[in-house]
Amino acid sequence: MKVLALGLAMSVLAAGAAYAEGDAAAGANVFKKCASCHAVGEGAKNKVGPELNELIGRTAGTAPEFKYSQAMIDAGAGGLVWTAETLHQFLSKPRDFVKGTKMTFPGLKEQADIDNVVAYLATFSPAADAAAAPAAQ
Ligand code: HEC
Numbered sequence: 001m002k003v004l005a006l007g008l009a010m011s012v013l014a015a016g017a018a019y020a021e022g023d024a025a026a027g028a029n030v031f032k033k034c035a036s037c038h039a040v041g042e043g044a045k046n047k048v049g050p051e052l053n054e055l056i057g058r059t060a061g062t063a064p065e066f067k068y069s070q071a072m073i074d075a076g077a078g079g080l081v082w083t084a085e086t087l088h089q090f091l092s093k094p095r096d097f098v099k100g101t102k103m104t105f106p107g108l109k110e111q112a113d114i115d116n117v118v119a120y121l122a123t124f125s126p127a128a129d130a131a132a133a134p135a136a137q
Contacts, residue, residue, distance in 0.1 A: 021115050022120070024116070025120075027118070037105070038050070040121065046066045049103060052121055053124050054124065054126065057125065060076035061076035070100065072101055072102075091108050
């Protein structure tokens, strides 16, 4: 049991560290690939894809008034929550990670691009700051 608890604590730390690893400024540049379909920041509205404010810690498929695929709704109902780790998996190969998603974006090949875009999105997610803060000390 102790080992399991330690493993959990370490994965939480690792998730925090992942935000710290990414470069939010570089991530803003990566986000240009997403911006045709997604908005983030003050006043962001749903476009082809849902707005991405407060994404970290959000259950998949729950942005108000966005018409998700049944696949994304089911993923959220099944417990999928967006964290650095799940975003890494999703953004590497969206259609492998959530089979049946209507996000047609093929994915980001470079791990650094994913780190950076997650760090950028985390700046619009107060919950991510809370998660990253202990790791940063
Ligand atoms: C061609 C349009 C398009 C592009 C480009 C695109 N997305 Fe998406 N994205 C969507 C759509 C549509 C959905 C909703 C998927 C569903 O309902 O299955 C979505 C869903 C998502 C979700 C899940 C959100 C939620 O509320 O559960 C995340 C996270 C996401 N996209 C991030 C990104 C990022 C980051 C990029 C750029 C690297 C990107 N997307 C590029 C169209 C796009």
